[in-house]
Amino acid sequence: MYRAHVLVCAGAGCVSSRSRDVRDELVKILGERDISEEVRVIETGCIGTCDLGPVMIVYPEGVFYQKLGLGDVAQIVDEHLIRGRVVERLLYRAPLTEIVTEKMRDLEFFRRQYRIALRNTGVIDPESIEEYIARDGYMALGTVLDGMTPDQVIQEITASGLRGRGGGGFPTGRKWDFAAQAPVGQKYVVCNADEGDPGAFMDRSIIEGDPHSIIEAMAIAGYAIGADQGYVYVRAEYPLAVERFQLALQQAREYGFLGSAILGTDFHFDLDVRVGAGAFVCGEETALLNSIEGNRGEPRPRPPFPAVAGLWGRPTIINNVETYANVPPIIQHGAKWFSKIGTEASRGTKVFAMAGNINNTGLVEVPMGTTLRELIYDIGGGIPGNKRFKAAQTGGPSGGCLTEDHLDTPMDYDTLLELGSMMGSGGLIVMDEDTCMVDIARFFLDFTRDESCGKCNPCRIGTTRMLSILERLVSGEGQQGDIEELEDLAVFIQETSLCGLGQSAPNPVLSTLKNFRSEYEAHIRERRCPAGHCRALISYTIVAETCIGCGICARHCPSNAIVGERRNPYSIVTELCTKCGVCLQECPVQAIQKR
Amino acid sequence: MCSTVADKVYTIVDRFRDTPGSLIPILHAIQEEYGYLSRDVQAMVASELGISPAKVHGVVSFYSFFTEQAKGEHEIGVCMGTACYVRGAADVLEAFQNQLHIRAGETTSDQRFTIGMTRCIGACGLAPVVTINDDVYGRLAPDRVPELIEKYRRQ
Numbered sequence: 001m002y003r004a005h006v007l008v009c010a011g012a013g014c015v016s017s018r019s020r021d022v023r024d025e026l027v028k029i030l031g032e033r034d035i036s037e038e039v040r041v042i043e044t045g046c047i048g049t050c051d052l053g054p055v056m057i058v059y060p061e062g063v064f065y066q067k068l069g070l071g072d073v074a075q076i077v078d079e080h081l082i083r084g085r086v087v088e089r090l091l092y093r094a095p096l097t098e099i100v101t102e103k104m105r106d107l108e109f110f111r112r113q114y115r116i117a118l119r120n121t122g123v124i125d126p127e128s129i130e131e132y133i134a135r136d137g138y139m140a141l142g143t144v145l146d147g148m149t150p151d152q153v154i155q156e157i158t159a160s161g162l163r164g165r166g167g168g169g170f171p172t173g174r175k176w177d178f179a180a181q182a183p184v185g186q187k188y189v190v191c192n193a194d195e196g197d198p199g200a201f202m203d204r205s206i207i208e209g210d211p212h213s214i215i216e217a218m219a220i221a222g223y224a225i226g227a228d229q230g231y232v233y234v235r236a237e238y239p240l241a242v243e244r245f246q247l248a249l250q251q252a253r254e255y256g257f258l259g260s261a262i263l264g265t266d267f268h269f270d271l272d273v274r275v276g277a278g279a280f281v282c283g284e285e286t287a288l289l290n291s292i293e294g295n296r297g298e299p300r301p302r303p304p305f306p307a308v309a310g311l312w313g314r315p316t317i318i319n320n321v322e323t324y325a326n327v328p329p330i331i332q333h334g335a336k337w338f339s340k341i342g343t344e345a346s347r348g349t350k351v352f353a354m355a356g357n358i359n360n361t362g363l364v365e366v367p368m369g370t371t372l373r374e375l376i377y378d379i380g381g382g383i384p385g386n387k388r389f390k391a392a393q394t395g396g397p398s399g400g401c402l403t404e405d406h407l408d409t410p411m412d413y414d415t416l417l418e419l420g421s422m423m424g425s426g427g428l429i430v431m432d433e434d435t436c437m438v439d440i441a442r443f444f445l446d447f448t449r450d451e452s453c454g455k456c457n458p459c460r461i462g463t464t465r466m467l468s469i470l471e472r473l474v475s476g477e478g479q480q481g482d483i484e485e486l487e488d489l490a491v492f493i494q495e496t497s498l499c500g501l502g503q504s505a506p507n508p509v510l511s512t513l514k515n516f517r518s519e520y521e522a523h524i525r526e527r528r529c530p531a532g533h534c535r536a537l538i539s540y541t542i543v544a545e546t547c548i549g550c551g552i553c554a555r556h557c558p559s560n561a562i563v564g565e566r567r568n569p570y571s572i573v574t575e576l577c578t579k580c581g582v583c584l585q586e587c588p589v590q591a592i593q594k595r
Numbered sequence: 596m597c598s599t600v601a602d603k604v605y606t607i608v609d610r611f612r613d614t615p616g617s618l619i620p621i622l623h624a625i626q627e628e629y630g631y632l633s634r635d636v637q638a639m640v641a642s643e644l645g646i647s648p649a650k651v652h653g654v655v656s657f658y659s660f661f662t663e664q665a666k667g668e669h670e671i672g673v674c675m676g677t678a679c680y681v682r683g684a685a686d687v688l689e690a691f692q693n694q695l696h697i698r699a700g701e702t703t704s705d706q707r708f709t710i711g712m713t714r715c716i717g718a719c720g721l722a723p724v725v726t727i728n729d730d731v732y733g734r735l736a737p738d739r740v741p742e743l744i745e746k747y748r749r750q
């Protein structure tokens with residue numbers, strides 16, 4: 001028996017903050033103090049508070065330590081684990097109020113969450129099947145195999161109101177039903193872990209933090225539709241997810257949750273991992289199927305839908321990681337329980353990956369219908385540096401932006417669509433007043449142009465043309481009529497592209513045009529970037545009256561574009577200036593002006 | 596083509612021969628071993644699997660993860676995902692380019708560094724993010740770039 005458990009987050013964010021070194025240091029010091037037998041160290045998946053990493057939670061008390069350095073570990077061991085005194089210095093302190101919070105469960109960030117898909121992520125050791133089982137893991141599979149017919153399983157999922165979390169929000173039960181209706185024979189279950197939205201990382205966190213929940217859900221899906229084989233398609237950028245999942249597969253086979261005669265029944269099911277190779281379009285379900293088959297990941301025309309003719313022409317269901325993660329709890333607690341959470345048309349919860357200009361970056365799960373304001377301000381802690389909130393992008397490169405006016409609208413599938421955005425995978429990129437919306441639109445078009453598979457002309461040529469107009473705008477060469485041409489192209493691409501990539505590619509442009517048209521106009525008519533971002537449209541000068549001649553700017557300028565003599569006002573040589581803005585940051589008396 | 600390379604390629608192909616849709620897993624395994632997929636290797640894979648070299652090349656060129664060129668000893672990947680872009684990834688990329696005097700996608704003449712732009716690696720909470728080989732650096736300000744390059748230069 002251990003008298004204390006220490007969870008160390010090993011999510012992607014914390015690993016990049018050197019959490020592995022902190023864990024090693026902890027293990028080493030516990031050994032030196034001779035208490036390795038008393039304290040168990042558990043490496044978990046993403047706890048969600050990426051900005052505060054590396055983080056450590058000490059149980060039984062649930063004390064939350066954050067932003068740990070190697071030097072802090074000994075103090076936690078000596079003070080907390082040996083003497084039982086909380087190390088206040090390392091607790092979370094709210095940025096504005098300075099209020100210190102000791103327990104994880106009291107943090108505002110966690111208090112407002114409702115964790116279903118993330119129920120185990122950041123709580124258990126993802127490499128231990130025993131820990132998953134100890135938290136009722138594989139109970140739902142047992143329930144299903146022990147007395148539910150495939151039809152009853154599908155009815156339960158349908159009744160829960162679960163909709164796909166990967167983008168479109170299609171009712172999961174209906175999709176399963178289509179595949180179940182297909183004639184008996186070889187069928188497949190596929191999990192989409194391609195997570196193409198740059199800025200979303202919930203699928204990665206679930207696979208890395210709770211891989212067995214996906215295995216269990218896919219086995220349940222296999223039973224429901226009559227499939228004996230499944231594939232999980234993981235993007236190549238996530239090697240740790242692949243490794244963790246493969247280990248989990250091995251354990252599940254050893255325990256008899258995969259393979260033949262699962263749990264002593266005559267149900268057979270097994271899973272394999274396929275690794276993507278860097279193509280955004282492979283997140284689209286028919287392109288993904290082509291990729292699993294070993295081909296170029298080009299989309300196929302639909303119909304036929306995968307539920308009728310999918311992988312190798314056989315009936316196939318494809319669901320997103322987060323969709324699957326909801327399945328075992330629905331079976332376990334019932335459709336009624338699930339359908340009480342969220343809103344009328346969007347049941348349950350949604351995981352959001354909050355990133356960009358927001359204080360508490362990280363992963364949160366909240367009931368559907370939570371407002372943008374609650375997400376950004378109450379949970380996310382607001383915008384850093386007292387800057388103003390400008391926009392939030394949802395739905396990634398296929399989505400659109402929400403503005404100040406939308407702060408109080410509920411986040412659910414249908415409301416977001418009405419506003420010209422979409423739920424997408426739940427990536428939420430927050431942008432402050434310094435972000436140029438024309439440049440953001442250019443960024444997304446650059447992405448979709450690059451990722452267009454080239455199979456259909458509207459998408460390939462149309463995105464190239466839109467991009468060249470946007471590039472013109474941000475480099476100060478916009479022309480009258482550019483906005484109108486963008487709008488025409490957008491409609492054309494939307495209406496004539498073969499797959500969702502092209503059909504949705506113009507969305508970021510249309511949505512920024514709708515909400516920030518005056519910014520486009522300023523770029524064209526006034527050759528001005530209102531956010532002060534586009535380099536071709538800004539210049540830096542030194543205000544001679546304010547300059548104290550300290551020379552700090554000249555020393556920091558990477559292109560030696562600042563000249564002058566100490567104690568006299570300095571000046572900027574426009575031809576040499578690359579407009580990097582370092583001088584502005586470094587000047588102690590705010591003598592640098594950006595225009 | 597030297598025979599040890601050929602043997603390795605054959606071993607890899609054999610390992611996946613019974614895997615449905617084996618081409619992509621095979622290419623991954625070969626690239627993992629050699630760092631890139633030469634035209635010769637692609638031709639060997641094609642003849643082993645009994646498919647046309649054009650089909651193999653079609654797959655290699657479709658996916659950005661596969662490369663036909665050898666990379667430098669240290670591979671720098673500047674994440675250009677949305678979260679990283681909003682937090683200034685373009686400035687970070689520029690700092691690497693200026694410091695190494697090459698553009699993204701290029702390798703230094705001494706073959707020590709390659710700069711690449713990556714898609715989101717899922718560490719968005721700590722944007723901007725850069726990977727160098729298997730190491731991940733979060734919240735990377737452009738002014739830390741010189742010291743970082745120096746660290747790898749010494750390795």
Ligand SMILES: Cc1cc2nc3c(=O)[nH]c(=O)nc-3n(C[C@H](O)[C@H](O)[C@H](O)COP(=O)(O)O)c2cc1C
Binds near residue numbers: 193283320323501
């Ligand atoms: C261009 C494009 C990219 C997509 N990328 C993803 C993705 O990365 N992950 C995902 O789950 N779904 C993605 N989708 C949606 C899938 O096509 C599909 O609808 C989804 O995987 C179905 O699962 P769900 O019903 O559980 O959401 C994408 C769609 C399009 C058009």
Ligand code: FES
Binds near residue numbers: 200674678714
């Ligand atoms: S956008 Fe850079 S890690 Fe996600």
